[in-house]
Amino acid sequence: MRDHHPNAARPGLDPNLAELHQAGLRPGASRFRFARAVVYPLTWRGIRSTAAGIAANLRRSGSWHRAAAVCVVLGAAYLIGGWPALVCGVLVPRLLLYPQLAWLSLINEHTWFAPEPRTGSPAWVEAGRCLRLYPTTGSWPPSPRLPGSPTATSTTTPTLLTLRCGGTTSPPSNANSTSRTSPQTAS
Incomplete structure (x- = not known):
């Protein structure tokens, strides 16, 4: 996330x-390739990628506490409900459901906008990320606009609430402003 947010939609950096x-x-991806890519986390390649990412995080030096936490969660699930609890309560959600929902959020929220560089403090850059997600016409994709939807991030929801409630989106005095969607055109 640290590398993504300041470099959103910048080839070679994001x-x-x-x-x-x-x-x-x-x-230019075909419809078939697009459909296959939408379910990428549910493919064998996607599952291997998820497992490799988890393993890499557990192998980092100084991450013994992460490995211990994983063992505690797996052990507790097994003790509480046996194999069904371990598989259905931990492994399927962590290896399939969470990656798929995160992937849909990534596709839905992070790829349907033209990049617009924004300068200022890291907080200001991040706060403006969702302001440039959607064009002022059309309604695709509608779900991230709804606060509380699974694809609304913690930044998107408060910012969109601010816009809908007539709040200000003006930058702090030390940040440069770029064109943004106005509250009147955000709906």
Whole structure:
């Protein structure tokens, strides 16, 4: 996330773009390739990628506490409900459901906008990320606009609430402003 947010939609810098390309989401992708890429986390390649990411995080030096936490969760699930609890309560959600929902959020929220550089403090840059997601016409994709939807991030929801309630989106005095969607055109 640290590498993505300041470099959103910048080829060669945004790690999310690299992941999208690896899954086959590129400009000009066929409908079949797009459909296959949408369910990438549910494919064997996607599951291996998820497992490799988890393993890499557990192998980092100084991460013994993460490995211990994983063992505690797996052990507790097994003790509480046996194999069904372990598989249905921990492994399927962590290896399939969460990656798929996160992937849909990534596709839905992070790839349907033209990049618009924004300067200022890291908080100001991040706060403006969702302001440039959607064009002022059309309604696709509608779900991130709804606060509380699974694809609304913690930044998107408060910012959109601010816009809908007539709050200000003006930058702090030390940040440069760029064109943004106004509250009147955000709906």
